[in-house]
Amino acid sequence: MPCKYKTRLVMSPVKEEEYRELTDFFTRNGLKLADAEEKKTNIVRSYKITKGDAMIAAASLAQREGQFYVDAIAVDPSMRKGGVGKILLNKLVSAAKDRGGKQLWLAAPSPGFFLACGFRPADAEETEASCLSEYAAEQRDDESGHPEIMKKEIA
Helix, strand or coil: CCCCCCCCEEEEECCHHHHHHHHHHHHHCCCCCCCHHHHCCEEEEEEEEEECCEEEEEEEEEEECCEEEEEEEEECHHHCCCCHHHHHHHHHHHHHHHCCCCEEEEEECCCHHHHHCCCEECCHHHHHHCCCHHHHHHHCCCCCCCCEEEEEECC
16 A cells, blocks of 8 residues: 655654643644643653654653543644554553553543544543543533543553
8 A cells, every 4th residue: 555645754752852842733733731730740751753844743641640641642734634643642552551551541622533542431430530630620611521531441
């Protein structure tokens, strides 16, 4: 099968000193980022995918209260529907598993993609017990019900 992309895509880990570039990318792609200091977030691993010199996708895995969660994941709109987001998400699943994670959590403003990747909505009890319970309460839109707290069993 021929490659969809004419320019080679490269995935690489992000160094701590490059994280600001990632947060700028996440913000430009519509993500609302919580204050990491305020929430005692521990970024475990971050990855970016570049096409030439341009970042086209990025994701971060974090750990809080002993639970792993997707801190952020974004794909440039012009590159969506090409499998890049799924590649990054699978990389985060592997990184959480490698560190002993049994589940991976996330807060999804648009749950469809994550449902297709094997995540399921957490029920109220699971949400309350999750590391994302405060975030969900602060960010929930009463009209849409989003972000939706979701989880995936990975062990």
